[in-house]
Amino acid sequence: MKAGLYLRYTTRSLTRGGRRTVLAAFCVGVGVMAIVGLQMAASMVNSSLTANVRQANGGDVSVVSVAVPLPQSELRTFQQLQSSGRITRFTAVREYSSTVIRPGGQGVSATVDAVDPATFPLVGTVALRPGAAGTFRQLISRPGTMVLSSTIESLLGAKVGSEVRVNLAQARGPVYWRVGGIARGSLPAGMDQALVVSNATLNGAVSSSALVDYGEVYLTTTTSKDASRVARQLTDQLPLATVSTVQQALNSDKQASSQLTQFLSIAGLAALLIGGIGIVNTMQVSLARRRLEIAMLKTTGYRRRDLYLLFGLEAVMLGLVGGVGGAAVGIGLSDAVRALLEGVANVVINFAISWEIVLAGVGIGVATTCIFALLPIVRLSRVRPAAVLRDAPAEVTVGVLGSSAVLLGVVAVLFWLLASAILGSAGLALILVIGTGVALAILTLIFSQALRLIGHLPVPERFTPAHVLLVTLAVLVSVAITTVASLRAVGALLILASLLGYLVVVLPRPAKAVVRMALRNSERTRTRTAATSVALFVGVFAVGLILILGTDIRSDLDSIITQSTTYNVIAVAPGQSATRLLQAARGLGSTSELSTSAAISSPVAINGRPISEVVGALSHSDRSELAFLTSGIQGFGVTSGTLPDVTIKQGRQLRPSDASTNGVLVSTALSRSPFDLKAGDTITEIDPLAPHAAPVTLQVVGLYSATSAGSRKGISITTTVAPILATQQTAATVAGSNLQQVLELKFPPKRADAAATQLRSADPGAQVVSLADFTLIIDQFLNNAILFLTAIASLALLAGIVIIANSVALALLERRREIGILKAVGQGRGAVLGEVLTETAAVAGLGAAGGMVAIALVLLPLQRLVIKINLGIPTPLALALVVGAILVAVVTAALVAWGPVRVRPLEVLRYE
């Protein structure tokens, strides 16, 4: 019965709230949408990964070569295993390096994986994107037809049905393969960067003398116990390969997907927090409008707890509406995120609605609303019933302020509990809540002090010496700031702001009055006004930083890469063709050439200990790192004065005598535990591709860290192509059979791309890469990062708009009587609106300018330490952002203020 009246009161209050109710529900909805969408996408990833894990592993056990391909001889191991019945079937994938030529002529390095269509894939099938002209097996069986992994497809931009030129190492000539299809999700483990053809297609393109080696072997077993036994045996036998059972693959997938879930949850939580701030704001307005009503309820005997119940019910209903709406949109969002992740993660992710998450989302919406509504509800329930007698301002005593702090604490704790539940980690949630709280508190403090200053700015009737002096001083200081290169934009903003000091004096008197009132008003309810500034600050900061970092990093990276001082084109080819390539490069106008040799080699022992023994005790990731750092050797013409361009961290640089003693440099990364390598140690290497190669023991004479072409600018472009650096003689001794020449060529930047294209056609068997081609990959990465950050930034801006709308509404509500009086004494509607808009512009401008200052402050150390790029805020961008933010704020304020400023004075002043 009581519930009946309560419900009716609540629903009608919500209905009467109109736009404001929609706004509050919208705030909740945005948060719930983000949570539901992101969590559900993460759960789809999770279940898709676990559902397809055997298929993704390529079989019950996958063997993936990390750095050294498996020679053909190793296949015997698998044949024996099969004939002994311990494995049922296996399939081996041949690996071949290639450069794929984009339509524009740039090359993309890719691995060609040649498979046997009769056995590959061992389990399941390779799902293709719509548009393919057949199944994977059908397509791959056609001569000259390839299937691209989605990673390669996105780098290449090739369409199904188009012909693509592929430069294969040791090929007879360039080959043209047709794109038959594009893998929808992942190819089996180890084949993510591949373009897949059949063995027959590959054989038709390369010389019959070409080496045959394998990148991956997949196998199936009868039981999972067999699988782990076989996996253990293979791990011992092939110490440098990554051997994974389905179970192991599952575990690493789970780890990856739980990180993803956590990341997405944090993003969702941020949206929820922003929504929460919107709720506080909106509920405050809607309850403040009912101050008298609340006082009235109290005079008829309602206690605080009755009111908590009544308004709590309102919050619950608001949360329900927002939660249900948000969850519904969130379902749609999850499909979009799913598609995005499918593209990024190369996994087939199937759409599935998880009703648990949807329900939890609605619950989270209700909980968030209640938690944040607590602030306005408790505050407004304190309205003294005497307010019905006299519309006295709420007395703010120390007691009220003190309990507000307690209340904030309670809200923080409740939100922390909610965050812990969502993230599944109380510690992480605590860090997030405290971090956000402290940051917001500091910002609010700073801005409320700045507002106090603005509130006291002089608006003199005519030029006075003191005023002119003050403004001139401000202008001069601003000009001084512009001389600091990275603060130029900030200085420019300050100059403009200071010049307003002159302008205000020459304004006509009524306009001056408006400005004066606006400035004084901005100082009232400073904390709330500061919230507006903070909201815009965050929005401008995020958007600005993204735009600046995005454009600056991209262009600087591009220029570093293209103007790299030592080389901008790299070519790898067998000895005899390398000489021809060098000739061709000179003909194309190369300005410097460095010729070294490189070969595939693999370690058999370290300090005399067999590699399988060394590797036995290592973790999965240490094992692959060791494999990377000890497989492959690059030879420098030390005798003729060519030394590796590296920094020696320990020991010494190479010298001519190392040719006879096999002295080498290894990466300083090997000095860390558990590898613990130092100068004086030995590594024994072998040529894995030569049938009867003899091991060669190398003396470590030094440990290097790879300095890089762009090192002065902090960007690492490694100038070494193999991890072990040796003399040319040593490299030839270790792996003479597969020795290739590496040419590092420098062309005038503008001509590097064209030169690379011409070198490719001069020798299709050579792998030629222009460094500019890397920009493709970097661009792709940056685009994704920028997209994500922009999404977060727009949430911040959205919150800013909601907060502005609410605080303008609240301020007008509080000043209703005052506005009535102003109008009664003859001020026009325009003047009142002008005051509100001027005030909003000042407050917004303060926040936006603060955002720019913060960007400058962030860029300053970043510039020195991390990126070492000359990052500056372009002044036009700074102006555009600040002006844009002010415009958004003013338009929002105008929309909100339009109705209230037209209030008839009589309406307001009738009582008392």
Added chain:
Amino acid sequence: MSDFAPASSPLRADGSAPAVGEVPVLEVRHLGRSLRLGSEELAILQDITFSIPPGEFVTLMGPSGSGKSTLLGCITGLDNPSQGQVLLNGVDVSRMRESQLAGIRNRTVGMVFQAFNLIPTLTARENVEVPLYAGRWRGSPSSRATELLGLVGLSHRLEHRPNQLSGGEQQRVAIARALATEPPLVVADEPTGNLAAAQGKEILELLWDLRQRMGTTFVIATHDSTIAGYATRMLQISDGRLVGDHPGPRAGAR
């Protein structure tokens, strides 16, 4: 309907304590209210003492700004007196906590204001039900509300919202709401201040009529001397002091 028999006790012009055994509905002893404005202490009410036995129809007269609203605020526990005591039905409410006061207000005092203060989202009937839900009303709030609205002559406007009612009608709803929980005392602050003279007169007739039927004690603050014509007792306040306490024109009327 009402448990209260109309009071028939003789009226005391001097405001002295009532006869033994009879508890006054309202007793105010040496009431003072001051406000701190900056460094100054502003005395709004000073040393006010009077006592009202059940069934009186009291007008509280005084010029605007004399302290009438402040006094009513202290009486009803909306405001805390600085000195002195207020006893409602013999219970001292001047130092009570807010949560206790809420119960007292619900059961003992009904309030009517110049600005009606109806809840705009609720219908007339629902507005009258509001206090019934705050306390523990034994019967059906809805039929009680209907009955009271009938009593104030609004049987035909039960489901109308405040903005669909005239000022006089809104004030009738407010009166019905004040009487909903059968409080022995109803306090009204300038109940006719927002109304045209004719409507104001109707409202006063209604209040008088209700006093006759239900025996409720009324204290009505006003600066309108025509209202004084209905009083069984007249309190006069000026500059925060009680300057007069006389029998009214209708003293002794039943």
